[in-house]
Amino acid sequence: MISLSKYPLLKYLLFGSLYFSEGLMFALSTVILIIYFTQKDISIATATLIGGIVSIPWMLKFIFGPITDFFIKYGRKPFITIGGILGAIFIFPLSIIDPKVELIAFTLLLFLSHTFIVFLDVSTDAWAIQITKAHERGKVNAAMTGGIFGGEAFGSVVFALIANSVGFDIVFITAGLLIFITIILTLIIKEEKIIREQLKIASLLITEFKKKNTLLIAFFGFVVGMNFGMIIFIIPEYMMNVLNLDMAQTGIINSIFPISIVIGAFVGGILVDKWGRKKIISIILIFLIISSALLTIADTWQFLAFIYAMIGFLTGSGLYAAAGALFMDITNPKIGATQYSILASIANFGEMGIAMISGTLVLILGYHRFFLYAAWVVGPALLILYFIKEKPITKNNI
Numbered sequence: 001m002i003s004l005s006k007y008p009l010l011k012y013l014l015f016g017s018l019y020f021s022e023g024l025m026f027a028l029s030t031v032i033l034i035i036y037f038t039q040k041d042i043s044i045a046t047a048t049l050i051g052g053i054v055s056i057p058w059m060l061k062f063i064f065g066p067i068t069d070f071f072i073k074y075g076r077k078p079f080i081t082i083g084g085i086l087g088a089i090f091i092f093p094l095s096i097i098d099p100k101v102e103l104i105a106f107t108l109l110l111f112l113s114h115t116f117i118v119f120l121d122v123s124t125d126a127w128a129i130q131i132t133k134a135h136e137r138g139k140v141n142a143a144m145t146g147g148i149f150g151g152e153a154f155g156s157v158v159f160a161l162i163a164n165s166v167g168f169d170i171v172f173i174t175a176g177l178l179i180f181i182t183i184i185l186t187l188i189i190k191e192e193k194i195i196r197e198q199l200k201i202a203s204l205l206i207t208e209f210k211k212k213n214t215l216l217i218a219f220f221g222f223v224v225g226m227n228f229g230m231i232i233f234i235i236p237e238y239m240m241n242v243l244n245l246d247m248a249q250t251g252i253i254n255s256i257f258p259i260s261i262v263i264g265a266f267v268g269g270i271l272v273d274k275w276g277r278k279k280i281i282s283i284i285l286i287f288l289i290i291s292s293a294l295l296t297i298a299d300t301w302q303f304l305a306f307i308y309a310m311i312g313f314l315t316g317s318g319l320y321a322a323a324g325a326l327f328m329d330i331t332n333p334k335i336g337a338t339q340y341s342i343l344a345s346i347a348n349f350g351e352m353g354i355a356m357i358s359g360t361l362v363l364i365l366g367y368h369r370f371f372l373y374a375a376w377v378v379g380p381a382l383l384i385l386y387f388i389k390e391k392p393i394t395k396n397n398i
Helices: 010-039 044-054 061-070 077-089 092-096 103-131 134-165 168-182 184-188 201-209 212-232 234-241 247-254 256-275 277-297 301-329 333-356 358-365 367-376 378-386
Strands: none
Touching: 010 044, 010 077, 010 103, 010 134, 010 168, 010 184, 010 234, 010 247, 044 103, 044 234, 044 333, 044 358, 061 103, 061 201, 061 333, 077 103, 077 168, 077 184, 092 103, 092 168, 103 134, 103 333, 134 168, 134 247, 134 256, 134 301, 168 184, 201 212, 201 333, 212 234, 212 277, 212 301, 212 333, 212 358, 212 367, 212 378, 234 247, 234 301, 234 358, 234 367, 247 256, 247 301, 256 277, 256 301, 277 301, 277 367, 277 378, 301 333, 333 358, 358 367, 367 378
């Protein structure tokens, strides 16, 4: 077994690879699902609704976090391993189910797959909080963001190409196999288990969420996540139905977004570890308002790709690397899985809650007004950020 204390840099690869599996899941349930349903002549309102439903487990992370903390004496690895294996297993049957004929069965299986990947996710987050210090958290979140959106970029391109050449059934088989592969590194890493008496999770949690700053950061996560949620399903549909791109073109161009998020996350991770969280996030949010509003005039694939890359870079550096570090800073390591999963659930509810109805909103508002609203929601997040207090960053600060 390999010890992370002996090879400390290996933790970046470990957490990045685990999040890569999550990125594959998001590629399936955002880009590929929209392409698949469009090809099947299933409406965009239905497609975004199903995409939102299967993503509900990400809004319920607060349920899974306490389970991993309750059984903390067994470590985080068992939940990561079980979550990855079962998450992959539930993908395979999707290869033989036609969503136009058996929509409920298709939705249920994809929902269950997401559910077990969430177990993997909350355990990974808790493990990261447990073994990293404040001056590493921006870079650790960058590695995680690089993993998740690297996986989404890879999945968007590769899965779209596979679907275009041999069909969607092979896409789901390939996705399941790749998720199996991503958890291999976990199996050979030695985990230093925390053996202690059962914690009083509820009392610790109440104490933490009585803090004004914790509540402000939770509210900030909810509001700022809405921008990402409003465009995540709509852009792939916009490419196909407005710009008239085919499946392969849509997959390739859509991959620009997660690739830009990865780049932004690594840049943002370094910056927030050096200059603090709030300063960097404030600058990023201002540019995010501008770039989101520019989607209203993105009438060619070239211009859309450019704006989409800008939004991706800003989302990666601000929403993921910087805000993720801010979440970790206020999380009590004793209840790392529970508290962090609640913070993430709140942010995911803002993101996926609006994403679930984004197709309906586009039909009501039209694309231009919809994109303007996506820019507008960033403003309140900037106001909330002003009142948040951040901890000073030192190499000894855990």
